[in-house]
Amino acid sequence: MKEGNVMKFANRMKVLKPSDIREVMKLIASNPGTISFAGGLPDPNLFPAEAMKIATDKVLTDNPNLALQYGLTLGNVHLRKKIVALMKREGVETTVDNIAITTGSQQAIAIAAMLLVEGEGAIITENPSYLGAFLAFKPFSTEHIGVNGDEDGMLMDELEETLKNNKHAKLIYVIPNFQNPTGRTWSLERRKALLALANKYDLPILEDNAYGEVRFEGERIPSIKSMDTENRVIYLGSFSKILSPGLRVGWACADHEVILKYELLKNGLDLQSAELAQMQVDEFLNSNDLETHIGKINKVYKERRDLMIKMIDAEFPKEATYFYPKGGMFIWVNLPSHVDTRELLKKAIERKVGFVPGGSFYPGGDCESSMRLNFSTMENEKIVEGIQILGQLLKENI
Amino acid sequence: MKEGNVMKFANRMKVLKPSDIREVMKLIASNPGTISFAGGLPDPNLFPAEAMKIATDKVLTDNPNLALQYGLTLGNVHLRKKIVALMKREGVETTVDNIAITTGSQQAIAIAAMLLVEGEGAIITENPSYLGAFLAFKPFSTEHIGVNGDEDGMLMDELEETLKNNKHAKLIYVIPNFQNPTGRTWSLERRKALLALANKYDLPILEDNAYGEVRFEGERIPSIKSMDTENRVIYLGSFSKILSPGLRVGWACADHEVILKYELLKNGLDLQSAELAQMQVDEFLNSNDLETHIGKINKVYKERRDLMIKMIDAEFPKEATYFYPKGGMFIWVNLPSHVDTRELLKKAIERKVGFVPGGSFYPGGDCESSMRLNFSTMENEKIVEGIQILGQLLKENI
Numbered sequence: 001m002k003e004g005n006v007m008k009f010a011n012r013m014k015v016l017k018p019s020d021i022r023e024v025m026k027l028i029a030s031n032p033g034t035i036s037f038a039g040g041l042p043d044p045n046l047f048p049a050e051a052m053k054i055a056t057d058k059v060l061t062d063n064p065n066l067a068l069q070y071g072l073t074l075g076n077v078h079l080r081k082k083i084v085a086l087m088k089r090e091g092v093e094t095t096v097d098n099i100a101i102t103t104g105s106q107q108a109i110a111i112a113a114m115l116l117v118e119g120e121g122a123i124i125t126e127n128p129s130y131l132g133a134f135l136a137f138k139p140f141s142t143e144h145i146g147v148n149g150d151e152d153g154m155l156m157d158e159l160e161e162t163l164k165n166n167k168h169a170k171l172i173y174v175i176p177n178f179q180n181p182t183g184r185t186w187s188l189e190r191r192k193a194l195l196a197l198a199n200k201y202d203l204p205i206l207e208d209n210a211y212g213e214v215r216f217e218g219e220r221i222p223s224i225k226s227m228d229t230e231n232r233v234i235y236l237g238s239f240s241k242i243l244s245p246g247l248r249v250g251w252a253c254a255d256h257e258v259i260l261k262y263e264l265l266k267n268g269l270d271l272q273s274a275e276l277a278q279m280q281v282d283e284f285l286n287s288n289d290l291e292t293h294i295g296k297i298n299k300v301y302k303e304r305r306d307l308m309i310k311m312i313d314a315e316f317p318k319e320a321t322y323f324y325p326k327g328g329m330f331i332w333v334n335l336p337s338h339v340d341t342r343e344l345l346k347k348a349i350e351r352k353v354g355f356v357p358g359g360s361f362y363p364g365g366d367c368e369s370s371m372r373l374n375f376s377t378m379e380n381e382k383i384v385e386g387i388q389i390l391g392q393l394l395k396e397n398i
Numbered sequence: 399m400k401e402g403n404v405m406k407f408a409n410r411m412k413v414l415k416p417s418d419i420r421e422v423m424k425l426i427a428s429n430p431g432t433i434s435f436a437g438g439l440p441d442p443n444l445f446p447a448e449a450m451k452i453a454t455d456k457v458l459t460d461n462p463n464l465a466l467q468y469g470l471t472l473g474n475v476h477l478r479k480k481i482v483a484l485m486k487r488e489g490v491e492t493t494v495d496n497i498a499i500t501t502g503s504q505q506a507i508a509i510a511a512m513l514l515v516e517g518e519g520a521i522i523t524e525n526p527s528y529l530g531a532f533l534a535f536k537p538f539s540t541e542h543i544g545v546n547g548d549e550d551g552m553l554m555d556e557l558e559e560t561l562k563n564n565k566h567a568k569l570i571y572v573i574p575n576f577q578n579p580t581g582r583t584w585s586l587e588r589r590k591a592l593l594a595l596a597n598k599y600d601l602p603i604l605e606d607n608a609y610g611e612v613r614f615e616g617e618r619i620p621s622i623k624s625m626d627t628e629n630r631v632i633y634l635g636s637f638s639k640i641l642s643p644g645l646r647v648g649w650a651c652a653d654h655e656v657i658l659k660y661e662l663l664k665n666g667l668d669l670q671s672a673e674l675a676q677m678q679v680d681e682f683l684n685s686n687d688l689e690t691h692i693g694k695i696n697k698v699y700k701e702r703r704d705l706m707i708k709m710i711d712a713e714f715p716k717e718a719t720y721f722y723p724k725g726g727m728f729i730w731v732n733l734p735s736h737v738d739t740r741e742l743l744k745k746a747i748e749r750k751v752g753f754v755p756g757g758s759f760y761p762g763g764d765c766e767s768s769m770r771l772n773f774s775t776m777e778n779e780k781i782v783e784g785i786q787i788l789g790q791l792l793k794e795n796i
Contacts, residue, residue, distance in 0.1 A: 006628050064450070
């Protein structure tokens with residue numbers, strides 16, 4: 001096949017660039033043996049492989065004609081019923097008609113942008129926020145405005161100021177639990193205040209709760225959706241962090257009219273998500289106690305978080321500060337503003353340690369003096385070794 | 399949960415309407431026992447359920463950590479290698495770097511529109527064409543121009559006239575083999591002429607070959623991609639019709655730069671397609687002869703096509719004409735222009751037979767005097783009974 005593209009791409013392609021994380025991952029892949037705190041991967045050793053094998057076998061024995069055939073665009077009804085039950089844990093009383101299954105919650109983010117934003121319409125996010133969301137937003141909206149936060153969530157004064165000055169804002173995107181990348185969890189008060197502002201300025205909220213079940217301590221804080229009296233919250237959930245990301249099963253929970261629009265858009269985008277994967281999750285939930293499985297994951301991740309925090313406290317220079325994450329997969333480290341973590345990464349890779357420079361997570365691309373450290377993937381001894389190396393590097397470079 | 403949506407949707411939502419087929423399918427579902435020629439479903443009894451179970455078990459035994467984990471956005475490399483081999487059958491010499499795996503070829507259609515079209519940009523399709531493609535196009539382009547055809551494909555005079563008069567055209571979408579809905583196959587000459595016009599007017603071609611392997615007779619005609627000297631064809635393939643649509647595994651084959659754009663867009667849309675599904679297909683192909691399996695499917699579908707043609711010849715009034723399909727899943731019946739097949743459908747449903755009125759497949763929504771009949775789903779006796787009933791109805795209404 002001859003190479004050399006002759007096509008003219010749509011203008012939306014001009015703003016789409018490969019994510020920094022992808023570049024970091026490539027760097028790490030080309031340095032085998034690197035201790036990686038970069039990815040946001042669950043530990044594959046915690047996948048319920050045997051139970052999933054049994055569940056899959058049952059599905060393909062009992063219902064191969066359903067599992068391998070076209071199904072509903074909104075997803076398998078049995079699984080949607082189970083998701084209705086999961087939503088109760090989040091304080092949301094809902095029905096199957098309010099659930100759309102998507103290819104991971106990533107697809108639910110992209111569909112929300114497609115549904116609500118176009119052209120000059122701006123999307124407001126936390127500053128910093130999830131990189132994958134920026135990639136999902138960019139084809140549909142060219143402006144992303146980051147609002148700063150503290151350890152309790154977005155700063156509400158700054159948000160209101162932003163809303164006042166940006167009448168073209170169309171959507172507020174937040175990750176209230178164990179946020180990617182900061183690991184922070186929004187307080188109940190901050191959640192209520194966000195809803196009040198969304199009501200006042202008549203804006204929809206996209207509440208991404210991909211990490212909510214990965215809680216190590218403290219009580220579950222009510223979801224924003226559970227307090228949503230005006231039906232302006234689209235809530236996103238996912239089995240990626242608690243079961244398996246490779247199955248690509250996530251969901252949106254929202255007003256029925258919104259879900260019907262999800263159906264329309266998803267119909268054009270891919271007709272439906274993989275049917276067998278949905279039936280696997282459903283059957284897994286029939287035959288296994290999800291709570292027990294989540295408990296197993298959280299026990300391991302908590303141990304790793306504890307170890308990483310202990311090591312950071314011992315090895316990092318005092319100038320390094322962090323949010324203490326009560327769950328999730330990430331620790332966010334802030335460094336003095338003269339430290340450029342992109343430069344630091346190059347040196348770290350030479351010493352076979354990887355992380356993601358913080359600048360990647362800012363819509364504006366600023367703030368280069370932070371780093372995201374993942375603690376869910378690496379085993380204890382690697383955490384010890386990797387943080388020691390990073391600590392030395394930081395001391396040399398601060 | 400309270401109902402009542404308060405959100406303002408993006409303008410693109412105004413042109414998106416649920417597809418007629420969906421409404422037809424609902425009608426049929428609410429009339430149990432209906433003989434349905436409406437859907438485009440493979441016969442589930444032909445799914446290789448047992449072989450798939452064995453393949454799945456092997457994947458989840460040997461590689462659960464890969465199958466359940468995040469993978470590459472462009473898809474599993476082993477499967478992409480197998481797709482490179484499949485492309486050879488289509489006369490295309492290519493590499494893994496030219497293949498993007500997508501969630502069915504439907505997603506590859508949507509991504510092509512995202513990549514190439516925006517705003518006022520028009521998409522040229524066959525008239526009639528695949529309904530799902532219209533749904534995929536609509537969020538990215540408001541104008542779809544249908545070009546009429548005969549049994550050899552699109553009429554090249556009409557296409558050139560259309561290209562001359564529509565400088566805002568951005569993409570030509572065609573299904574050269576056993577087209578949905580007409581069942582027709584483009585001649586080699588027509589394929590060459592299309593390429594020549596695309597070269598002359600500098601437009602990309604989206605070649606959707608979802609049905610290409612479902613051939614009952616005659617020689618494979620070279621794909622448009624195989625003759626593409628300027629790299630302006632994005633070729634789409636799928637395992638949906640020859641293996642299982644529920645796994646949702648399709649692909650795009652194109653210039654590497656185009657594939658990198660697919661990667662970027664897909665990254666935002668859903669990160670990746672289900673990894674296990676890709677590994678299932680790969681392992682199925684390792685342990686089974688695809689050719690043998692396709693032969694099994696085609697034998698059954700050919701028998702059903704033969705039967706349906708025989709029944710139409712015997713039962714339909716002489717005014718009804720059709721394209722003779724050499725493969726695929728559909729027979730397209732043209733009726734005198736005063737026959738409104740939407741009205742006819744209502745009467746047919748009362749007598750427990752379903753089909754899709756032809757008007758649904760026209761970008762302009764015109765031409766209500768045709769119908770699409772699927773022959774792949776129903777067993778022989780139902781084909782006999784259903785066509786007899788339709789024949790009676792037609793005679794009463796012509």
